[in-house]
Each structure stands twice: as structure tokens, then as C-alpha cells.
Amino acid sequence: MSPAPKSASSHADLRAATQYRVAIVGAASLMGKEIAEILRDRSFPAADIRLLDDEESLGQLEAVGDEMSFIQSVRAEQFERVDFTFFASDARSTRNSWKTARDFGNTIIDLSDALGDEPGASIRSPWIERQLGEPVAPQLQPGPVVVAHPAVTVLALLALRAQRAAKVERMIATALEPASEYGQKGMDELHEQTVNLLSFQELPKNVFDVQVAFNMVARYGPRSEHSLQSLSADILKQYARVAPAAVEPSLTFLQAPVFHGHGFSIYLETDKAVTTKEFSDAIAGDHVVVVNPEDTPNNVSAAGQGDILVALTPDSTRKNAIWLWAVTDNLRVAALTAVECAETMTASRPRGQIQ
Numbered sequence: 001m002s003p004a005p006k007s008a009s010s011h012a013d014l015r016a017a018t019q020y021r022v023a024i025v026g027a028a029s030l031m032g033k034e035i036a037e038i039l040r041d042r043s044f045p046a047a048d049i050r051l052l053d054d055e056e057s058l059g060q061l062e063a064v065g066d067e068m069s070f071i072q073s074v075r076a077e078q079f080e081r082v083d084f085t086f087f088a089s090d091a092r093s094t095r096n097s098w099k100t101a102r103d104f105g106n107t108i109i110d111l112s113d114a115l116g117d118e119p120g121a122s123i124r125s126p127w128i129e130r131q132l133g134e135p136v137a138p139q140l141q142p143g144p145v146v147v148a149h150p151a152v153t154v155l156a157l158l159a160l161r162a163q164r165a166a167k168v169e170r171m172i173a174t175a176l177e178p179a180s181e182y183g184q185k186g187m188d189e190l191h192e193q194t195v196n197l198l199s200f201q202e203l204p205k206n207v208f209d210v211q212v213a214f215n216m217v218a219r220y221g222p223r224s225e226h227s228l229q230s231l232s233a234d235i236l237k238q239y240a241r242v243a244p245a246a247v248e249p250s251l252t253f254l255q256a257p258v259f260h261g262h263g264f265s266i267y268l269e270t271d272k273a274v275t276t277k278e279f280s281d282a283i284a285g286d287h288v289v290v291v292n293p294e295d296t297p298n299n300v301s302a303a304g305q306g307d308i309l310v311a312l313t314p315d316s317t318r319k320n321a322i323w324l325w326a327v328t329d330n331l332r333v334a335a336l337t338a339v340e341c342a343e344t345m346t347a348s349r350p351r352g353q354i355q
Contacts, residue, residue: 019047026089027051034335156243165282166270176263261299
């Protein structure tokens with residue numbers, strides 16, 4: 001007779017009885033701070049959380065739960081006897097130190113999208129895995145886990161839920177990118193541009209190489225390290241790996257003059273006419289809140305929430321089409337996804353370095 005599966009409560013008891021050591025590389029970044037907060041909010045069983053970052057942030061105090069901790073430099077010895085390492089800085093920083101952490105037996109969780117092409121790497125979004133009913137099998141020595149971009153999680157979850165109402169034949173999405181997707185430097189540049197425009201001074205363009213304050217752009221300047229076109233391609237690549245059963249969207253990104261929060265204008269066309277209520281009932285549920293059209297959600301209302309807020313509007317010319325306006329806290333969704341990835345791996349995580 002096969003043993004009975006463990007209940008959710010027994011899994012929680014197992015986690016509570018085991019304390020893990022955690023490191024956050026990029027702890028002073030917006031994403032690093034968000035991860036530390038989510039670890040606290042979800043009572044992740046961490047006996048020790050090491051805050052690591054570059055030279056500019058050394059000695060900086062950050063709150064971890066009810067305690068204050070100093071940010072330390074990213075050195076090899078900091079990865080000794082660590083179970084989970086979150087890479088929350090930029091891709092360059094991740095590439096510089098992830099192999100050191102791996103060699104010490106750390107489970108790698110990458111939020112910088114630097115490791116997607118590494119051997120054994122997986123792109124993960126637990127929200128999508130639960131929606132598909134396809135939990136990831138525990139592995140003793142998992143490869144690096146790349147956290148799905150928050151836009152991937154939002155678009156795939158809405159597409160999969162919509163299929164409950166009818167077959168989705170077409171999905172067209174315009175995503176509005178906030179400055180916070182480029183960290184504190186992106187936020188600072190938008191702020192400085194806004195202030196300088198109002199005082200008729202020259203605009204800083206180190207991040208975007210184009211005016212983003214009071215402006216909507218589809219392409220950054222030629223000297224920018226970032227590209228909205230490359231971002232769209234990367235999102236679609238991840239989407240295909242995370243949710244191959246969902247309809248593939250036509251997607252474009254625009255840089256919005258906002259500091260924080262994604263916005264998505266999504267057009268869905270189905271094989272039959274579906275009422276707004278049927279769509280609402282289909283997509284509402286865990287992590288998705290459908291609001292009244294009169295209370296249209298926005299970036300401000302989504303801030304600090306771990307849900308996708310959605311308003312529905314029937315298309316005025318096609319009976320089998322509907323528009324979705326969705327907003328999310330981009331950093332919150334990404335950090336929640338990352339911590340949930342770690343939670344799903346705690347049951348099989350051996351203590352200390354794998355020999």
C-alpha cells in the first residue's frame with residue numbers, strides 16, 4: 001500500500017520545524033527590500049537572512065522582520081551554510097557570483113533574468129503552476145530557478161482563466177512599463193526629469209536616454225542599455241515556457257511616466273459570445289480581483305497588493321470580444337513569486353552543502 005500523501009498542515013509543520021539560512025544579493029535594491037518584506041510577511045522559516053550588496057550600500061541598515069541588519073559585501077564566504085540565495089540585483093551582479101553560491105550548495109532563485117539559458121535552469125511561476133495543476137517535482141539538486149517576469153505571470157494567468165469561459169482565439173496586449181522595473185536608478189531619473197522639466201533645466205538621460213517624464217514612449221534612446229523591443233521578446237519567450245497551453249499574445253511595451261506598478265490593456269477574442277459576468281466569474285479567484293467598471297483600478301490602488309486588479313469592458317463592435325484593464329504592483333508580484341518558489345522547495349531542501 002502506498003503511503004498517504006502529506007496534508008497541507010503537515011507540510012506546514014515540517015517547514016516550521018526546519019529553519020533555513022537565506023541570502024539576498026542586491027538587498028538594498030527595490031526588489032531586495034521587497035523580498036525581505038515578503039519573507040517576513042509569509043513567516044518564511046529563516047533562521048538567518050544575510051543582506052548582501054555592492055560597495056555603495058555597505059554598512060547600510062535594513063529592517064528584517066523586527067530586527068535591523070547591516071548590508072555586507074558579496075564575498076564567497078557569505079554563501080557558506082546558506083540554503084536559499086535570492087539574486088535581486090542586476091544581471092551583471094548575478095552572473096558574477098551565482099556560481100560561487102551554487103558551489104556552496106545554495107539553491108539559486110534569480111529575479112534578474114540572467115540565468116535562463118544556463119543548463120538545468122527553469123522558469124517558474126507557482127501561480128501558473130497551480131492554475132495548470134502541474135506542481136514542480138522536488139529535486140535534490142535543482143538548477144537555478146529563474147522567477148517569471150511579473151508581466152508573464154499576469155498575462156498567462158488571465159489567458160488561462162479566460163479559457164474557462166470560452167476558447168480564446170486572439171489576445172492582444174499593451175503593457176505599460178513603470179520606472180521601478182529599472183530599480184532605484186530608473187525611479188530617480190524619472191523624478192529628476194520631472195523636477196528639471198518644471199524648472200526648465202537639462203534632463204538626465206542615463207537610464208532611458210529619452211524623456212520619460214510627462215511622456216509616453218515606445219523606444220528608448222540609442223545609448224540606453226535597455227530596450228522595450230527586447231523586453232517584449234523576452235516576455236514572450238518566458239510565456240511560452242511557463243504556459244505553453246495558453247494562447248500566445250501579441251504584445252507591445254510602452255514606457256509610462258509612472259514610478260511604480262504595471263498596467264495592461266488586453267483585448268481577448270473568443271470563439272463565441274461571452275457575457276461580462278461569465279468572463280468575470282471565469283477569471284476571478286486566487287490572485288485576481290475583478291472590480292466594478294465604475295471603480296476602475298489604477299497603479300495607486302494596486303500598490304502594496306499581491307493581487308491583479310481587473311476591470312472588464314465589452315468590445316463595442318464585436319460580441320465575442322472583451323477588453324481587460326489590469327494593474328499590479330510589479331515588485332510585489334515578482335517578490336511573491338520568488339518566495340513561493342522557495343517555499344515549494346523547502347520540503348526537499350537538505351540542510352547545508354550537498355556532498
